[in-house]
Every structure is written in C-alpha cells, then in structure tokens.
Amino acid sequence: MILNSVSVDCVIFGFDKSGLKVLLNQIDQEALRRILPRQASPEQIKQIFEKHPVLNSDIYWSLFGGHVPEEQDLDEFAKTLLYEATGLENVYLQQIGTFGSLSRVPYTRVITIGYYALINPDYYKLKQSTLTRSLQWFNLNELPRLCFDHEEIIRQALLKLRQEVMYRPVGFHLLPEKFTLTEIQSLYEVILNKKMDTRNFRKKLAKMKLLIDSGQKQQNVAHRAAKLYQFDIQVYEKLKIEGLNFRIE
Amino acid sequence: MILNSVSVDCVIFGFDKSGLKVLLNQIDQEALRRILPRQASPEQIKQIFEKHPVLNSDIYWSLFGGHVPEEQDLDEFAKTLLYEATGLENVYLQQIGTFGSLSRVPYTRVITIGYYALINPDYYKLKQSTLTRSLQWFNLNELPRLCFDHEEIIRQALLKLRQEVMYRPVGFHLLPEKFTLTEIQSLYEVILNKKMDTRNFRKKLAKMKLLIDSGQKQQNVAHRAAKLYQFDIQVYEKLKIEGLNFRIE
DNA sequence: GCAAAAGTGTTCGTTTTACACCCATGT
DNA sequence: ACATGGGTGTAAAACGAACACTTTTGC
Numbered sequence: 164m165i166l167n168s169v170s171v172d173c174v175i176f177g178f179d180k181s182g183l184k185v186l187l188n189q190i191d192q193e194a195l196r197r198i199l200p201r202q203a204s205p206e207q208i209k210q211i212f213e214k215h216p217v218l219n220s221d222i223y224w225s226l227f228g229g230h231v232p233e234e235q236d237l238d239e240f241a242k243t244l245l246y247e248a249t250g251l252e253n254v255y256l257q258q259i260g261t262f263g264s265l266s267r268v269p270y271t272r273v274i275t276i277g278y279y280a281l282i283n284p285d286y287y288k289l290k291q292s293t294l295t296r297s298l299q300w301f302n303l304n305e306l307p308r309l310c311f312d313h314e315e316i317i318r319q320a321l322l323k324l325r326q327e328v329m330y331r332p333v334g335f336h337l338l339p340e341k342f343t344l345t346e347i348q349s350l351y352e353v354i355l356n357k358k359m360d361t362r363n364f365r366k367k368l369a370k371m372k373l374l375i376d377s378g379q380k381q382q383n384v385a386h387r388a389a390k391l392y393q394f395d396i397q398v399y400e401k402l403k404i405e406g407l408n409f410r411i412e
Numbered sequence: 413m414i415l416n417s418v419s420v421d422c423v424i425f426g427f428d429k430s431g432l433k434v435l436l437n438q439i440d441q442e443a444l445r446r447i448l449p450r451q452a453s454p455e456q457i458k459q460i461f462e463k464h465p466v467l468n469s470d471i472y473w474s475l476f477g478g479h480v481p482e483e484q485d486l487d488e489f490a491k492t493l494l495y496e497a498t499g500l501e502n503v504y505l506q507q508i509g510t511f512g513s514l515s516r517v518p519y520t521r522v523i524t525i526g527y528y529a530l531i532n533p534d535y536y537k538l539k540q541s542t543l544t545r546s547l548q549w550f551n552l553n554e555l556p557r558l559c560f561d562h563e564e565i566i567r568q569a570l571l572k573l574r575q576e577v578m579y580r581p582v583g584f585h586l587l588p589e590k591f592t593l594t595e596i597q598s599l600y601e602v603i604l605n606k607k608m609d610t611r612n613f614r615k616k617l618a619k620m621k622l623l624i625d626s627g628q629k630q631q632n633v634a635h636r637a638a639k640l641y642q643f644d645i646q647v648y649e650k651l652k653i654e655g656l657n658f659r660i661e
Numbered sequence: 662g663c664a665a666a667a668g669t670g671t672t673c674g675t676t677t678t679a680c681a682c683c684c685a686t687g688t
Numbered sequence: 689a690c691a692t693g694g695g696t697g698t699a700a701a702a703c704g705a706a707c708a709c710t711t712t713t714g715c
Contacts, residue, residue, distance in 0.1 A: 165416045168482075169523055208490045233417075233521050237512020261525045263486020272482050274418055274525075276510045345694075362696070363678065370676095386692040387685035594667075611669070612705065635665040636712030 165230040168272055170303065171241050172228035172313065174259070174279040174320035178337040184300040185317055187224040187307065188248070210246055220293070223308040224301075228275065228315060233365045241278045255281040255336040259316065259323050267312045279320040282292070283334035321354075328354050332373060332402045335394050341377050343389035344368065371407065373398045414479040420490050421477035421562065423508070423528040423569035426549055427586040432568055435524055435531070436473040436556065437497070464639065466541045472557040475565060477524065482526040490527045497547070504530040504585040508565065508572050516561045527568040530585035570603075577603050579650045581622060586644050590626050591615065592638035620646045620656065640655075 166256075175186040226247040231240050238256075245254055259277035267273070302306060302320065305340050306314060328334045334350055368374060375395050379390040424435040445518050476497040480489050487505075494503055509524035517520070550556060552570065555563060577583045583599055597613050600606075617623060629637040 166521065166523070168415045169418055209678075231512070231523070234514065236514050237510065237523060240512075260507050261486065261649050263480070263489075263525070265483065270414070274480070274486060276512070277524075343694085354651070357630050361694090362680085365695085382685085382696095383674090383691080385687045387687095387694045389694055541665050567706085592667085609705075609707085610667090611707085614668085615704095633666080634714045636714095638667055 166233055168274060170228050170273050170275040171229045171231060171250070172226040172275050172277050172316055173241060173256075174226055174277065174317050175245070175282055176279060176320070176324065176337065177282045177304055178198045178283060178350055178353065179284050180349070183303050183304065183321075183337075185303060186227075186249070186298060186300055187309070188227055189222060189297040189299065190225050190310070203273065216340075223310055223399055224313075226313045229275075230273075235277060241276075243379040245278075249282065249286075251282065251286055255333060257323070257327065259320050262312060262316060263264060264312070264321060269311075274318070277316045277320060279324060281333065283339060285339045291309060307347070314372055320328045325354055332371075332394070332407060334398075335373075335399070341379060341391040341393055343381065343388060343391060346372075371402065373396070373402060413482040415482055416479060417523060418480045419477050419524040419525050420480060420486065420493060421475040421565055422474055422490060422497070422505075423526065423566050424492055424494070424531055425528060425569070425573065426531045426533060426632050427535050427585065427599055427602065428596070432552050432553065432570075432586075435466060435476075435498070435547060435549055437476055438471060438546040438548065438557070439474050440561070472559055473486070473548075473555075473562075474559045477564045479522075480525075486525060490525075494529055498531070500531065504582060506572070506576065506582075507563075508569050509532050509582060511561060511565060513561070524565070526565045526569060530573075530582065532585060532588055539549045543632070552553075569594075579655045581620075581643070581648055581656065584648070588629060590640040590642055592630065592640060593623075594638060599642060620651065622651060 175182045177186060197233075227244050229240075229244055231237060235243070238258075241256055242252070245256065246252055249397050256278055257280075259279055261274060262275045263274040265272065267275070303317075306317065309317070318403075328351065334347070334354065337350060338346060344365055345361075345370070348359060348361060351364070354361055373394050374392040377391045379391045382388070383393065416465055426433045428437060438559075438656040476493050478493055482491070487507075489509075493499070494505065495501055505527055506529075508528055510523060510525045514521065516524070539542075555566065558566070577600065581625075583603065584595070586599060587595060593656055594610075595606060596617070597610060598643060600613070601608055622643050623641040626640045626642050628640045630640065633636065
C-alpha cells in the first residue's frame, strides 16, 4: 500500500568545473499517467493535459520522486528513491521542507517532502534506473521545463544548501575523494554565487584543520600541478556537530 | 475530507522572565480516541492502550495538531490550527520539518509536518479553544508526559529556533511591543542557553540599528527604570532577508 | 541609605580585508 | 619561451572578549 497523498521528491546536486548541476529525469506522457491519480478517469486525464500545456510538450523533466509506501520510514524511502535513481548508497541526504499548496499538482492533492542529495562526481557514472527513461545533468542556470512545482523545490533546495554550506562542512560531499584547494574555492563560489579572495579563503581553510595533504598532485595538467587534499573524517565529524566557527562568505 | 495519513503539529513558544515555554494541550482518553484511526476496532484500540502506557495515565499532553483537510493549503492549515488553539492571527510561524518514522504513532501511519510559532506575551490571555479541554504553558525544562513523538518535535523546534535566532531577527516576536534591552538579552540567553556580556551584547544591538527608543520607561519597578525600545519594521524586514551580518553568540 | 537592576568605555588580541608577484608544468 | 593556473605574506581596519563602576528608583 502506498500513501496516495504523500510523496517524496529528491533534488540531486552534482558539481564539476562547469558548475552546480541537478540530475533530472525525463518523463514521457505514459510515465506521467502513472504519476497522476489512479482514480482519475480518462476524461479527467484528458482535461488535466489540456489545462497544463507542459504536459503536452514532448520533453519535460522531473525530480526523482514517488509516493511513500505505508510500511516504510520517510527517510528510508528517500534513500530508496535515491538508490533507484542513481545506484548510490550512503549519499548525503537532507530534508528541505514540505510543499503542501493545494494547486501544486493538478487535480489531485499530493503533499511532497523535498530532500536534497549531494553526489560526489567520482560516481557520476550512474546506473540507468529501470524506472526512468533517461537521466541527465542540468546546469542550475539552464534548467529545462519541469513538471509541477519542481522548479520551486529546486530553488528551495539551493537556498537550503547555501545555508548549510556556510555553517557546516557539507560541501565536501560534492567533491571527489581527493581535490585541490582551487576546486573547493570554486565550489563555494558557485554555491554562494560570490567571488572570493584565494589567499584569504585558504587561510580560513587552514585554520579549520579539516584538510590533510594527500602527498599527491594533479597529473597531466598544462600548468603547475596542484596538491591534492583529502578531508580528515575526525575533524569533519567534529565540525559537523559544532558548525564552522567562522562563516565562509 | 481529511488526509488520514498527514497531520500538522504546532509547537507554540512563549517567553517571560521565567524562561522559554511551550503551550500544550491536555488530552483525555476520549480526545485521544478521536485522534486514533477511525478504522480501528474497539479491540485494536484496547491493544493500543495496553501497549502504550502513557495513554493510560490520567494526565498527558500534546502539541496542537490535526489532520490536514484535503481542500486546504498546508501552511494555511497550520495557521488555522494556531488560530483555533490560541485565537491569534498573524503569528510568526515556521516549518520545522517532517516526521515520518513508521512507529511515531501507534498502530496507524501518520506523517506529521511540524511547525513552530512565536507568541508575543502581550497576547498570553488566550481564548480557550472549544477543541481542547485545557491549555497550559510549560517551561521547556519541565515538560510533562507527551504523547507520540511530541517531545522529539519540541526538541527539533528548539534546535531550529536556535539556528534561526542567531542569524535572523526573529526572536523579537517573542517580546511585547515595547521591551527593555535586558529582556532581549535574557531572551537570547534562554534560547541559546548561554550567559552573555551585557556591554558587548548592547554594542552588537546598537550596530544593527534595529531598535528605536520609544521614549518611555518602565513603570513601578523597584529599581532604576529601564528604557523601552521598539523595533524598526523597515530595518527588521531588511535584516530578515539579509540575515544578521554578525552572529549573536 | 540600601537593595536591585540600568547603563556605560577601554584595552588587547584576533580576525578580516585588500592587495601583487613568483613558481611549476606542458606545449 | 610562453601560457596557464598554483601558491604565498603583510599591513591596516574591524571586531570580539574581558572587565568594574556609577546611576536611578522604590522601599
């Protein structure tokens, strides 16, 4: 049994040099019909399609979501969804908030709980889910047409991520295991949408003592190779609880 | 029609010199029966009571909550609940998060969206709701027995309030229209559970330019009367968006 | 006059900001 | 040798923390 009036939607964030991205799911009309209320008659479905032009265009996209099973914890279900969409486990996952406006889904009443996930680019090679026709990363500035209020959910997810990243060391989940200082800086710049001073940024990082020098360097770059760092899990756990005692801004 | 599997619960915070409080609702077993699933048989209800000893004690308490009507926006419904419980409108109300563990309510599956409200003590004279047998303010350190996971919801509400109060000027909603600097300081001390230095605290406040001197003073106090301040709504709106550019800590 | 809380400045160490040049690597 | 990004220090200003005494009022 599923709870017809409750769904979960996951905003999956990724990061690379071209910026911050979200992973979206292209749905065709058939998939949409599966999302829409099972009690709807063909006539009602026809009306829904007519009233909502986005549903008639050939290509549109959605977050990864689904109705909550009656016999599964909410947070568990969010993890399950993420696993089905990406094949990944142990991903950083946070609740954004709950979206419950009457008109957010046409015709039927569905309250959705939004989550966001941060994906390490080492794992970009995602398994293709059986549930989804096609997966694609979109730059946050170039989102395609999205169904329902999914654009709003992404906007809220980004606001939440911004808050989070300033006070807790979570941004690191978007980086590969070993990364350069320039990569972190660029991550913060993209998320906070703000240029920062390299020397001052590095001083702040150094004070945190969160990073350890892996001893390795970049390979095959057409310039001086940067050192690769990892983060210190003990310090990470401490900072996750205490918060960063300074703001990165 | 209501959504059987979705409820809202409101944590109502108040503040006076004795500290931070929550408004709770005493429920008797009859009221509880109304909360429990309508589809439950008398035999099942008997089992629920046996398994959950708290339900058998004469006195226990709950947050203000209810199942979401199918035809009402979630946020609207939270406001309605608050109005029914307190008679107040235009109260500061924020979503805390959604609680969806399988076992949070015995026997039936209910996901609840938590909200917290900040009440100005000028309005403590609450109208008695028809729905509630009795209302009472409880100090946060002396909470009574609470049903379901309501204690956890209150704990989360407090954490959220702490976050909020450090970076946004929302704490003021807990104060009367005109208040003294000592009252604000004591508000921050109670919420953050931390003593602060009066001179340094006042310097920070002054820098914000959020307060305006009302020209009035306390009356009938057995010591030097303190100035009463109000807050400047224009500056408040600005700070609510930008955040406090410093942390009160 | 005394009890109780209001109100107020300075010093010192730390943090933040602004700013420019040399270094290592691949082509 | 040049293009590309990597890496580093200093000085001035702002901020945060610690700290104690005088003022006003009611009794």
